[in-house]
Amino acid sequence: MEDKYEKLEKVGEGTYGKVYKAKDKASGQLVALKKTRLEMDEEGIPPTALREISILQVLSTSIYIVRLLCVQHIEHKGKPILYLVFEYLDTDLKKFIDSHRKGPNPCPLPPSQIQSFLYQLCKGVAHCHSHGVLHRDLKPQNLLVDKEKGILKIADLGLGRSFTVPLKNYTHEIVTLWYRAPEVLLGSTNYALPVDMWSVGCIFAEMSRRQALFPGDSEFQQLLHIFRLLGTPTEEVWPGVSDLKDWHIFPKWEPQSLTRAVPSLGPEGVDLLSKMLKYNPADRISAKKAMEHPYFDSLDRS
């Protein structure tokens, strides 16, 4: 690995491994090297890893998914290590939003920028979902941005369908709960594609208000943040909610006005956000339908 690529700096602690910025010595091309801790058993690469890699190879044909350039596994001190080599983008959405919040003159993201990033995110999610693949852990940290070109791509698809998101990642870092759908937080075991659209809604709101919509620091607190804004879910709005494994009696809050949470978002934006944050997964808007919403009417789709 060292011979072909020159490691430059660590750029991310993915859910399943360290990510380094690196340079292809021959071509000078910048890449992202994702080192995975896949334990090679005696038969070589575990089938789950092979399935993840094949899913990635199919998915990364979309320009809205970070492209997997190649897969290399090498022996390192006798241990077989799997490297995934991805295209490199210079920042992630978390840093991009922070750069607009912090600093001497904090400034909002231009509405056209939010609209363009949200559209690209929905395209990437629609692509994954059309292949029956959930991301499961969409968050600003794993959405990559090319500032100059105004491009957003989904990264860290390392979860696919065969993993559940751990509470801690492999470096014992806390995995954020802020973008997690209520059905997952309430212990549903048969959650599906709508979990990603909940995350998209939280990211949409965060781009507009430049702070997280539901910043919970535990699974229980995460639910309370959601209930305080959207109201405590009832069987009326979400049939079956009280049968979910981790449901119990919660304080009863009434729904608040969503507009107050995202004051800079126009009526179309608030309407689309409300459809992404429907409690009942069956009512939640799909990525494909979201792209047809009037909020995008003014988007230059060229």
Ligand SMILES: NS(=O)(=O)c1cc(-c2nc3ccccc3s2)cs1
């Ligand atoms: N954190 S950062 O400096 O903005 C930054 C992160 C990245 C990443 N690129 C990839 C590619 C693939 C998988 C995960 C990551 S994380 C590139 S720049």
